[in-house]
Amino acid sequence: MSQKNGSVIDVFVAPKTFAFEKYTEKVLQTPDGAIQLRYPDATPQEIVALAEALKSKRATYLNQLSVREIVRTIGLAAEKWTDPHYHYRQVAEKYLPLMTGYDATQTTLELKQYMRLFREKELLRFVNSELANTGMAMDEFQPNLSGGFSKFYGPDLLFQIFSGNVPGVQIWTLIMGLLVKSAIIGKTSFAEPLMPVLFVKTLADVDPRLADVLAILPWSSQEVTLTKTAIQHAETVIVSGSEQTVTAVRDFVPATKQLIRYGYKIGVALVGRIALTADYYRQTAEKLVSDLGVYDQQACLAPQSVYIERGGQLSPGEFASVMATALDNYQHQYRQATLQPAEKLAINKLRQNALSEMINNQTTQMFSSREDLTWTVVYHDTPDFQASPLNRTVHVYAVDRLADVPNYIAPFKPYLQTAGLAVAPQALMTLARQLGEVGITRLCALGEMNHVSAAWHHDGGFNLLDLLRVVDIEANLDQYVERFDEDVE
Amino acid sequence: MLLDHKVALVTGASRGIGAAIAKGLAQQGAIVIVNYLKNHEKANAIVADITASGGQAVAIPCDVRSDAAIQAMITEVLNNFGAIDILVNNAFAPFVFDPKHRRLFGDTTWADFQAQIDGSLKASHYLTQALLPAFKRQQYGRVINITTNLTQNPVIPYHDYIAAKSAVLGWTRSAAVELGAYGIRVNAIAPGLTYPTDASRTTHRDVREAIIAQTPTGRLTKPADIAGAAVFLASALADNITGQCLFVDGGLTMN
């Protein structure tokens, strides 16, 4: 990491041979003083040149590698991040909390766990979950069942618009792109422009030519011309971010071009009475609280409404109280990120609404950190669904049976994603079927909502397959060319 | 002040240690419910005392050995004050600390044990239980049980009394474990011989001097000493303390 004057950080990376004309700086005020983020003041012409440079480097190098070789390189890069003394890891641990406001200890812990997703063995498992034989069909034509041959092709250039809500989240799609042998232009958000840059630098340490097919740089979403230029030269566009970002980008992408969108998503948690027994309820509450606490619900994976089944040893209201205490304790351990004025406003509004609901309905209860906005639990006796303003704010609903929950969330189908469950084994399959029906795409253990597995299907899609096109050699062609074998009699 | 906006219920607060605790809590801003059994005048005098010094208090009679009476008192207090934040279980079944005329082991009947258990363990349990829904809703509660340092070293073996107080100590610890999850803290204060109260007046000079001679601070405990410990345990200063027994006996008990 080239760091000048101690507080200037380069938040971009481009092929060695590529130089931008002008660079600019953005000053970020942090509790530890100002940090200057240095990045290229790119022109549309430069984006065009960059796109061409990346494509040609891809053609001559990345596209020649086997998936197995790419996996090995990425695995080696991830392995470097498992060393606490690794330079870039230390840079990340120091600057990410300052840039994002997230608790430093928590960021370190989460990053540790996250980077291990990209170890070689995990990547192999991951590739095999979508493509047999470690993606050999991306390397060579493979015989298929209908008698012909097929080969998968990834985009020559991917343009990725990254979100900045959670540190390192960008690395996921970056790796997807590499696995399908695409060159990538990644546009980062100023909210978290660092992690993908650091990771590409690590890749460069392992294999400089592989890193040379990647360019990461931030620009403001106001710079529409840059965005449009990048879209124009890319074969496929992946956009992650808020509803607004995703919609804006959609309008720029012509119908002939593939666009993959990872937009606003909602998570829910379902706690069965079986998890509210005397021996489990405390643990259940703590797991739920870690789902709420990790990155302050900013990852789309976190729960926004929670459903508690009646009939357990604890009533749903009692459980809400236990949860509230656990949230308060969580704050002692991992503090909430500094809230923006709009976020404060949203939480205050939610609290006011809860108070007025309490006047009309004695059964509604609010548990909250009294002196500040660090956590809020609103308990409702009748089930419904409400999105949360996030930042450790949650609605808790009592339900008679968890089997009823799909009805309450069904209206939000386009937005549903993760459900964290604590249910009886006998109930799992039926409930999963129903939740899947109404739009949930990921079911995981309570306490693991923010930790996706290496083989997850992001928002119900395929990570690699969705990026690929298939080229078939039909059986008749195979047979036909045999005729021209001069040696055959 | 340490206890602004808090509502405290002190059982057996018409006299002795309970009265001192009631005053101590009120002095730190708490609204205090002075519970007693039958001594109207004394209870009202404590209330008058507190109000005269700018505090807030009311007296409510209730036999804490009766589950039904407890329910009625808690309902009344919650209706009038909206909440109870602090419960001090100080009342106990009538007992006089009289070394000379104490009941010998062979003479102690199950009825004696039962009476002491009813006055301390049972009362503490039902009072806390009656407050539990409110504590859970407000995610806050401080329970302080007055035991005795005799559980550690029965200098004078008051069998029924010590057994019942020991039970309260075990109860304090197990309740603390479960209720911590709701933001409720349960602690105990173990006073040494606290002099003078009506119960301790019969502990004569010879025993008092013998105790003083072994006490590091060189004096007996005063009701106000217990009040100080109660204020501490009731306040936010003790937020992360639960399941503990604080010995207030001039250092006589060390563990």
Ligand SMILES: NC(=O)c1ccc[n+]([C@@H]2O[C@H](COP(=O)([O-])OP(=O)(O)OC[C@H]3O[C@@H](n4cnc5c(N)ncnc54)[C@H](OP(=O)(O)O)[C@@H]3O)[C@@H](O)[C@H]2O)c1
């Ligand atoms: N004094 C000591 O040396 C000493 C030492 C260690 C521990 N302690 C403990 O400190 C606590 C208070 O002792 P103390 O010496 O202050 O006692 P005390 O002077 O005898 O006062 C007893 C108080 O309890 C009330 N009371 C008695 N039975 C009751 C009932 N069934 N329901 C409600 N209230 C009842 C009395 O109310 P009325 O006025 O209406 O009768 C009075 O307010 C006791 O738990 C005792 O075990 C005392």
